[in-house]
Amino acid sequence: MFCRCLSMFVLFIFVCGNPLWANKPTASPSPADLTFRLPTTSGETIELKKQPDQKVTVVCFLGAECPLARLYGPKLNELQAAYQPQGVRLIGVNSNQQDSLEDVQAYVKKYKIQFPMAKDYGNEVADRYQAVRTPEVFVLDENLKIQYRGRIDNQYLPGISRAETTSNDLKNALDQVLSGKPVKLAVTEPNGCFIGRVKKTEVTTSLTFCKEVARVLNQHCVECHRKGEIAPFSLTDYDEVRGWADTMLETIDDGRMPPWHASPKYGHYANARFMSDEDKKVLRDWVDGGMPYGDVKDMPKLPAFREGWHLPEVPEAVFEMRKQPYQIPAEGVVEYQYFVVDPGFKEDK
Structure with missing residues (x-):
């Protein structure tokens, strides 16, 4: 997502x-x-x-x-x-x-x-x-x-x-x-992002956050949209999701999220980030239907995500780029930077 x-x-x-x-x-x-x-x-x-x-x-x-x-x-x-x-x-x-x-x-x-x-x-x-x-x-x-x-x-x-x-x-x-x-x-x-308004909407759907919506978010979103990850906000909390609902639907409808740019006409990718029309409909119907919470007993567990190094093999050696972090300005353009690192090897590796 x-x-x-x-x-x-x-x-x-x-x-x-x-x-x-x-x-x-x-x-x-x-x-x-x-x-x-x-x-x-x-x-x-x-x-x-x-x-x-x-x-x-x-x-x-x-x-x-x-x-x-x-x-x-x-x-x-x-x-x-x-x-x-x-x-x-x-x-x-x-x-x-x-x-x-x-x-x-x-x-x-x-x-x-x-x-x-x-x-x-x-x-x-x-x-x-x-x-x-x-x-x-x-x-x-x-x-x-x-x-x-x-x-x-x-x-x-x-x-x-x-x-x-x-x-x-x-x-x-x-x-x-x-x-x-x-x-x-x-x-x-x-x-920018839609203002996360408090909406006084009558509940007209049987879909709930705890059951159907959490499943969709777990499958498509929370790998990044969780605390400590790259996304700017979390989608593991009901109140957060309610506030981001309009922006969430807009970016899905526009095809900007999930972020995946490869065209399916050129073949199948094992890690393709597509959301099915059925899952999109679940989210839209839930938002349009008043966004009910549901029964916490129906809440699926968060997926188990790998922490740290994500590639199949652990690197044989890790070298620091520099002792101090490189400061990126809030605005403007940074010219391409080159960092020379001495691995300290005494023999060929």
Whole structure:
């Protein structure tokens, strides 16, 4: 489903976002709908309301485990530092049901987030803003009118990772609002993970997480989507799966997960990562039917996965590439690196 361990992390950058914008906003919320008062990761509360000394406010919906939200954390810090002296305030909001306050605090700490990060329990604020994905930004003027909504820029898109952005949508909108000009591109399609909303849906299916859904996830997903593995989030927990349900179905329907690119017309592969139509239907019918938990007695055991070295034979020798880890910058391009290692052999091997 979401991944197999042979996939590279970069695949997860593009698990989210659809070229067809099915959730395009129908109407702009009123300024009264945009005010809020929320708890933050620092233990305080933050309030958004009309203030005479506040020129521009940027509200950014972020997910603690969404790959794009992680990538854009440093960039949002840079924008905060550059525009705060000009009267711009940036507020992060997490509306995911699967992200606890502790998860959001860990996100803030790991990515050194420099702006307030609030928790929107029950996704009430996300609903009023009509926010769909993470990251998704809203630029509000001094009257709390939305002047821009959508993506931060176009550096990361489904299937695309540019070395540099070619369309600084949020930055351009801020410059235009601050200069008193109308925003030329006021709406763009956000790219990222669906917000994991709390859904009050009537149960209309006999399929349950404990029985049918856990089996499908165990077969196709949890090899990587479990604690300590390459995937950015786990799919072994019911609450996590409920929060990721919409994104899960989107990536399956788009053929991006499970990550497998070999065409079946060229032969059969023993390790082919295909999900059957029957298993896809199980997941979709369960999500559409209210996502019931079921009886824990029906829960299958997690598969036994091999830890450590995965190839058939254990290597005869292992050499460290270098004494200290090589630091990869959060953004930009790293030129090809060469590391010379002395194995210390005294004779031919």
